[in-house]
Amino acid sequence: MPRKTKTTKKSRALYRLNLPAHSENLHVIRKFVSEIASNLGFDEEAMYQIELAVDEACTNVIKHAYRNDQQSEKIIKITLKVKEDRLIIIVADKGCGFNPAAIKSPDMEKYIKKGKRGGLGLHLIKSLMDEVSFRMKPGVRNEVIMVKKRKG
């Protein structure tokens, strides 16, 4: 079947990683993602941003997704789609899901006064990546979709 445009080898590259949603795997995940980002020519700063955004998304899966769901297999699914002009990273779980629209940006002053932690992860992800979107199918597949542009 003919394709519409000729794509380079790299622009079709697809990486999939499924692993247990345990915090000890965060280091594995970061190394995995940063090695690929390095291969793709992202600079040190962009590599750190990608690592951190993926870490935050996976930390949320570990902390929140499977909370009330002891039965299901606690798996994080990470997909990297390498396009000519951008890297798309999808972090997916099949946990409880959430309403991204209901999550507000953190008010740091308040956080400190209350001695309350958290609420920073999604904010960081949005700051670090060029585009962030969500697709929720609770119990089936909840996705955080992050896009980082590749410099031309």
Added chain:
Amino acid sequence: MPRKTKTTKKSRALYRLNLPAHSENLHVIRKFVSEIASNLGFDEEAMYQIELAVDEACTNVIKHAYRNDQQSEKIIKITLKVKEDRLIIIVADKGCGFNPAAIKSPDMEKYIKKGKRGGLGLHLIKSLMDEVSFRMKPGVRNEVIMVKKRKG
């Protein structure tokens, strides 16, 4: 459904990585595998052995598996199954397959005389891992199954 034996969290851990069969990914694969091996408590020497065995198996997929098969997606599938007493690593492709029984151990003297390279990979894998086996379904799924024992 009750399980026969109580397994620890770690003994059920399953990691799956699918990625393009390109040699630039060998570094990614090694980092991925060695981080997991490190988390599991393998020592430096065992980590190097595991990295090397997996590298050799993946190098073979890249060099040999998809040779006459330009149509199919050239994907390496790596699975790590963490058991209480051992780590099982499966490197799979859906290429042409081969007959493992037909592969002889290399005769180094002859190799040098002929200036011929190669034939070392499977020999190394067998030297480095505790058990090695194969399952061939050409075009569907060819597996190199490697076992490394965990020290009690």
Added chain:
Amino acid sequence: MSNFEISREDNKEITVLKLHGYLDAHTAREFEQSLANVIKEQRFKIVVSLENLKYISSAGLGVFMGFIEEVRKKGGDIKIAQPSPKVYKVFDLLGFPNLYEFYDQLETALKAFEKTQQPGK
């Protein structure tokens, strides 16, 4: 084979915690425990040195947030020293420089405690 370690030095009334390696949601517990121990000993003048910290995620920042109010109420502070540019950037993105004192040098962080007598209220 942990990728995170903490070393502690008590310097008169100041405690310095030096973080090494990767601080994420897995290793944050260890940092939390260390800070909790220091505070339990009624030591409230704390400098956290990040000279050897290679990585921090929001779980690490959360630990700082969890203790700062209590420490300041007791007349102490948590000051942050020697972050690498990469690590500082993460604090910066979340507005930490408005809430915490950052120092390029460990020594200036220590001296900052001398200057202020009974800070806080």
Added chain:
Amino acid sequence: MSNFEISREDNKEITVLKLHGYLDAHTAREFEQSLANVIKEQRFKIVVSLENLKYISSAGLGVFMGFIEEVRKKGGDIKIAQPSPKVYKVFDLLGFPNLYEFYDQLETALKAFEKTQQPGK
């Protein structure tokens, strides 16, 4: 952002290639090219220093095998210096110490060329 590099030093009639980083089926091509260039220049006394080589797979060993016969026929040799214990182990598993001279020191590898007049046949 390659994880493998080669530096070259010509020392009278001896050429030293120093390998840095990770030598695998991806980076072996670069090593192969370097060795081919040296030989094209009719330089057959070669020391490969592995002091900074962190990793080698059989693809890397294959490069050594591909050139050794030609080099020896021309009265030269490829000697291997300063492998780390981990890297040496891989050579050892495949019987390389029977076929190649290994040296702990770069200097002794260089001196070994002085001792032998016209080695080979």
